[in-house]
Amino acid sequence: MLNIEDIEKAKERINNYVNKTPVLSSSLLNEWIGHEIFFKAECLQKIGAFKARGACNAISWLIENNEKPKKVIANSSGNHAQAVAWAARQFNIPATIYMPAYASKIKIQATNAYGAQIELCENRNVADEKVKQASQEKGTCWIPPFNHNQVIAGQGTAIYEALNQVSDIDAVFAPCGGGGLLSGTLIATRSLSPATKVIGAEPLNANDAAQSLRMNAIQKLSSVPDTIADGAMTMAVGDITFEYLKMLDDMYEIEESKIIYWTQWLTHLLKLQVEPTSATAMDAVAQWLKNQKTKKRVMVILSGGNIDQTTQLTLWNNNYLTFRPNT
Amino acid sequence: MLNIEDIEKAKERINNYVNKTPVLSSSLLNEWIGHEIFFKAECLQKIGAFKARGACNAISWLIENNEKPKKVIANSSGNHAQAVAWAARQFNIPATIYMPAYASKIKIQATNAYGAQIELCENRNVADEKVKQASQEKGTCWIPPFNHNQVIAGQGTAIYEALNQVSDIDAVFAPCGGGGLLSGTLIATRSLSPATKVIGAEPLNANDAAQSLRMNAIQKLSSVPDTIADGAMTMAVGDITFEYLKMLDDMYEIEESKIIYWTQWLTHLLKLQVEPTSATAMDAVAQWLKNQKTKKRVMVILSGGNIDQTTQLTLWNNNYLTFRPNT
Numbered sequence: 001m002l003n004i005e006d007i008e009k010a011k012e013r014i015n016n017y018v019n020k021t022p023v024l025s026s027s028l029l030n031e032w033i034g035h036e037i038f039f040k041a042e043c044l045q046k047i048g049a050f051k052a053r054g055a056c057n058a059i060s061w062l063i064e065n066n067e068k069p070k071k072v073i074a075n076s077s078g079n080h081a082q083a084v085a086w087a088a089r090q091f092n093i094p095a096t097i098y099m100p101a102y103a104s105k106i107k108i109q110a111t112n113a114y115g116a117q118i119e120l121c122e123n124r125n126v127a128d129e130k131v132k133q134a135s136q137e138k139g140t141c142w143i144p145p146f147n148h149n150q151v152i153a154g155q156g157t158a159i160y161e162a163l164n165q166v167s168d169i170d171a172v173f174a175p176c177g178g179g180g181l182l183s184g185t186l187i188a189t190r191s192l193s194p195a196t197k198v199i200g201a202e203p204l205n206a207n208d209a210a211q212s213l214r215m216n217a218i219q220k221l222s223s224v225p226d227t228i229a230d231g232a233m234t235m236a237v238g239d240i241t242f243e244y245l246k247m248l249d250d251m252y253e254i255e256e257s258k259i260i261y262w263t264q265w266l267t268h269l270l271k272l273q274v275e276p277t278s279a280t281a282m283d284a285v286a287q288w289l290k291n292q293k294t295k296k297r298v299m300v301i302l303s304g305g306n307i308d309q310t311t312q313l314t315l316w317n318n319n320y321l322t323f324r325p326n327t
Numbered sequence: 328m329l330n331i332e333d334i335e336k337a338k339e340r341i342n343n344y345v346n347k348t349p350v351l352s353s354s355l356l357n358e359w360i361g362h363e364i365f366f367k368a369e370c371l372q373k374i375g376a377f378k379a380r381g382a383c384n385a386i387s388w389l390i391e392n393n394e395k396p397k398k399v400i401a402n403s404s405g406n407h408a409q410a411v412a413w414a415a416r417q418f419n420i421p422a423t424i425y426m427p428a429y430a431s432k433i434k435i436q437a438t439n440a441y442g443a444q445i446e447l448c449e450n451r452n453v454a455d456e457k458v459k460q461a462s463q464e465k466g467t468c469w470i471p472p473f474n475h476n477q478v479i480a481g482q483g484t485a486i487y488e489a490l491n492q493v494s495d496i497d498a499v500f501a502p503c504g505g506g507g508l509l510s511g512t513l514i515a516t517r518s519l520s521p522a523t524k525v526i527g528a529e530p531l532n533a534n535d536a537a538q539s540l541r542m543n544a545i546q547k548l549s550s551v552p553d554t555i556a557d558g559a560m561t562m563a564v565g566d567i568t569f570e571y572l573k574m575l576d577d578m579y580e581i582e583e584s585k586i587i588y589w590t591q592w593l594t595h596l597l598k599l600q601v602e603p604t605s606a607t608a609m610d611a612v613a614q615w616l617k618n619q620k621t622k623k624r625v626m627v628i629l630s631g632g633n634i635d636q637t638t639q640l641t642l643w644n645n646n647y648l649t650f651r652p653n654t
Contacts, residue, residue, distance in 0.1 A: 022349075028440055043598045106595070106648045113355055113651075264636070268433070271370045271632035273598040305598035309591070309646035316639035321433045324440075 001243065002153055004191035007160050007184065010057040010153040013064065017056050017090050021045050021158075023165045023299075026269040034327045035289050036297040038169070040162040043272055043305025047114070049231075050158050050181055050303050051083035051145075057154030058143050059087050069093060070139030075131035077103035077124070078231060079304055080145040085116030096134065098127040104308040146180030147238025156184025162299055163192045171197035171288065173281040174301040176209045176251065177234040179241030181303060186244045197249040201284035203227035204253040209237050213251055218242050228314055229259055231277030231303060252284035259283065261320040266302070268321055273305035276315065286325065328570065329480055331518035334487050334511065337384040337480040340391065344383050344417050348372050348485075350492045350626075353596040361654045362616050363624040365496070367489040370599050370632025374441070376558075377485050377508055377630050378410035378472075384481030385470050386414050396420060397466030402458040404430035404451070405557060406631055407472040412443030423461065425454040431635040473507030474565025483511025489626055490519045498524035498615065500608040501628040503536045503578065504561040506568030508630060513571045524576040528611035530554040531580040536564050540578055545569050555641055556586055558604030558631060579611035586610065588647040593629070595648055600632035603642065613652065 021041045030036055046052040055074075062068060068091070074084040075098040088095035095116040099108060100123050112118055121127040135142035144151065158181070159172055174185045182200045189198050202209050206225035212218045220236040227233060237245060245251070262279035266272070281300050289296060307315070348368045357363050373379040382401075389395060395418070401411040402425040415422035422443040426435060427450050439445055448454040462469035471478065485508070486499055501512045509527045516525050529536050533552035539545045547563040554560060564572060572578070589606035593599070608627050616623060634642070 028437075031440075048598050109649070109651065110355075113358075267600055268634075271375050271600040273594055273600065307595075309643050309648055312643035313640070316636050316643060319636035321636055322436070324436065 002149055002187050004188060006149070006153040007156040007188050010150070011157045011160060013060040014053055014056040014154060014157065017046070018052055019045050020161060023162055024270055024272070029269050029325060032325050032327070033286070033289060035292070035295055037285060038162070038166050038297070038299045039270060040158055040299060040301045041272060042158055043274060043278070043302050047079065047082040047086045048304055048306045049079040049083065049275070050155055050301065051079040052086060053157050054151035054154035054180060055080070055083035055087035055143060056090065058148060058150040059091055059093065061150045062141060063091060069141035071096065072141050072143055073098065073131055073134050074143050074145070075127045076145055077107065079306055081107065081111045082114060084143050085111045085114035089115045098131045100124045100127055104310070106308045107306070146178030147240045149240065152180050152183045152187070152241065154184070155181045156188040158301055159185045159299070160188040160192065162301070163189065166299065168297055169193060169196050169299045170296040171199055172299045172301070173199050173201060173285050175229070175232055175277045175280045175303050176200040176202040176245070177232045177277065179209060179237040179245050181301065182248065183241045183244035185301065186247055199284055199288060200245065200248050200251040201254055201280040202232050202251065203229045203259060203280055204255050206232050207253045208235065209245060210251045210253050212237060212242060213245060227259070228256060228311060229277040229280055230311070231275055232280060250288070252287060254280040254283045260315055260318070261323070263315055264320045265325060272302065273307060274302055275304040275307060276311070278302040278304060290327065329476055329514050331515060333476070333480040334483040334515050337477070338484045338487060340387040341380055341383040341481060341484065344373070345379055346372050347488060350489055351597055356596050356652060359652050359654070360613070360616060362619070362622055364612060365489070365493050365624070365626045366597060367485055367626060367628045368599060369485055370601060370605070370629050374406065374409040374413045375631055375633045376406040376410065376602070377482055377628065378406040379413060380484050381478035381481035381507060382407070382410035382414035382470060383417065385475060385477040386418055386420065388477040389468060390418060396468035398423065399468050399470055400425070400458055400461050401470050401472070402454045403472055405434065406633055408434065408438045409441060411470050412438045412441035416442045425458045427451045427454055431637070433635045434633070473505030474567045476567065479507050479510045479514070479568065481511070482508045483515040485628055486512045486626070487515040487519065489628070490516065493626065495624055496520060496523050496626045497623040498526055499626045499628070500526050500528060500612050502556070502559055502604045502607045502630050503527040503529040503572070504559045504604070506536060506564040506572050508628065509575065510568045510571035512628065513574055526577045526579065526611055526615060527572065527575050528579040528581055528607040529559050530556045530586060530607060531582050533559050534580045535562065536572060537578045537580050539564060539569060540572060554586070555583060555638060556604040556607055557638070558602055559607060577615070579614060581607040581610045587642055587645070588650070590642055591647045592652060599629065600634060601629055602631040602634060603638070605629040605631060617654065
């Protein structure tokens with residue numbers, strides 16, 4: 001299993017490429033909730049999400065090991081696509097990203113803007129098949145979105161930084177898609193601050209991780225889940241990430257209305273573009289804090305800030321800003 | 328007239344209260360436009376807008392001159408209301424804000440959250456009348472939104488900071504409501520960097536400043552303007568600010584669709600909540616850069632980030648993110 005040295009080495013590798021994102025807080029929110037909540041703003045990371053860390057580490061680890069690929073490939077319709085495109089460009093490696101044709105135009109456009117070639121596929125299964133085929137080619141390296149040691153080590157650098165920016169944190173919270181961010185977060189936190197709880201959150205409508213933890217075996221969703229948190233739509237966690245997820249202190253399952261509620265409020269209070277996926281972690285914070293008897297200091301990883309126009313319309317359809325957060 | 332020392336003194340006064348906001352840029356946008364564009368992110372300022380600077384300076388200037396008021400009052404339905412409420416609280420002075428009853432709930436709530444008493448009035452005229460009456464009371468100080476030397480000096484600290492954060496700026500751009508931000512920006516820029524152009528922008532639908540400059544006399548809008556840029560809905564500039572506005576290098580009048588276009592794109596590229604009012608300045612940048620023959624470095628003041636839910640719905644009704652900015 002990975003340890004803190006893997007994360008420290010990842011940090012050294014990616015330091016010159018990624019942003020050291022700020023840790024922010026809202027004095028109004030803290031006053032209303034009665035605790036101290038810190039936000040690691042990975043929405044201000046390169047490509048607008050923590051995914052830049054893992055992709056960058058995976059590629060530079062290959063280079064460090066004299067295995068610089070002639071080409072990198074990935075299959076994704078989301079932030080991982082942009083992350084691999086961006087990271088490949090940092091090292092002047094051509095990249096091809098296999099995306100389902102129904103992926104949002106803006107994400108295709110952004111991936112393309114980072115210089116990657118885009119292969120639009122009929123659907124997700126076709127993309128998965130094509131990337132597998134392409135990976136057989138000599139010199140081609142397939143960078144998976146989460147179930148990969150160097151991707152996990154890269155994602156762990158976010159909380160590694162955050163715990164050095166703010167001390168005495170009682171609990172850290174991060175959203176769960178495939179579990180890469182949470183796995184890295186767990187490894188770093190257990191080592192840097194063993195008493196700190198590490199807690200995950202995922203949409204109730206995409207609760208494969210929570211189900212898997214209950215069954216003690218990886219469960220796969222039977223169909224594409226209906227959730228606004230597009231970063232957490234992953235059908236199943238990976239065999240590598242699952243081993244780390246088992247060590248979490250808790251995993252919350254969040255209702256859609258709560259995801260929208262916190263997306264609106266975090267946007268409003270922090271003046272940041274906050275992905276719905278990140279808001280799942282904030283609702284977990286609110287639930288967890290309600291059961292605490294003493295004042296706590298918690299850290300939330302705001303995983304990303306990429307939101308397309310149709311999602312914005314759904315997000316702002318109802319007004320949750322008239323119901324202010326409280327204890 | 329005010330000079331650079333007034334702004335330097337304002338900066339000293341407010342330094343411990345306001346945020347030193349970051350200057351950000353988007354490498355994608357710079358690549359697409361072919362110039363270097365820097366953003367002074369006043370949306371990350373206290374209360375979510377540059378207005379905190381002016382209100383804070385006006386109150387601390389009074390205290391410095393042994394005129395600490397027993398009470399401060401203001402009439403506003405927008406960011407100035409929150410700014411005065413917040414600033415008064417920093418100095419433990421009670422504040423009353425006169426707001427029209429139709430002001431957005433979220434702005435009333437925020438002003439209230441900073442500890443101010445809210446007086447809801449039938450309409451704007453009634454609020455204006457009531458604040459005038461209340462200002463007669465001994466020890467009560469009325470803080471106007473823009474037509475006030477210490478408010479202007481405070482607003483000027485934003486560009487003062489920015490020009491010390493990034494050098495060699497060819498032109499600075501700021502939106503125009505009542506002209507307080509632009510006046511302060513002009514004073515600071517002319518002194519710190521005399522060759523730098525200072526350019527304003529306002530909605531075409533609320534172009535009282537441009538009309539006033541053309542007529543060389545202050546023009547008042549005949550009715551409340553129909554614009555999404557609520558920070559620029561002011562009916563007329565002030566006699567103090569007008570004298571500074573006359574010295575601007577240009578004033579652009581921006582169409583509504585362009586305001587929405589740039590609000591969407593700046594939000595998307597910077598991952599910040601950007602008020603439509605701020606986007607007016609960005610369209611002026613785009614227009615100005617089209618006529619430049621050499622590569623330029625420009626600074627845009629992102630004036631604020633307070634957007635209510637109904638404005639969000641209007642903002643995201645159409646998808647402008649499929650039309651990417653270019654030269």
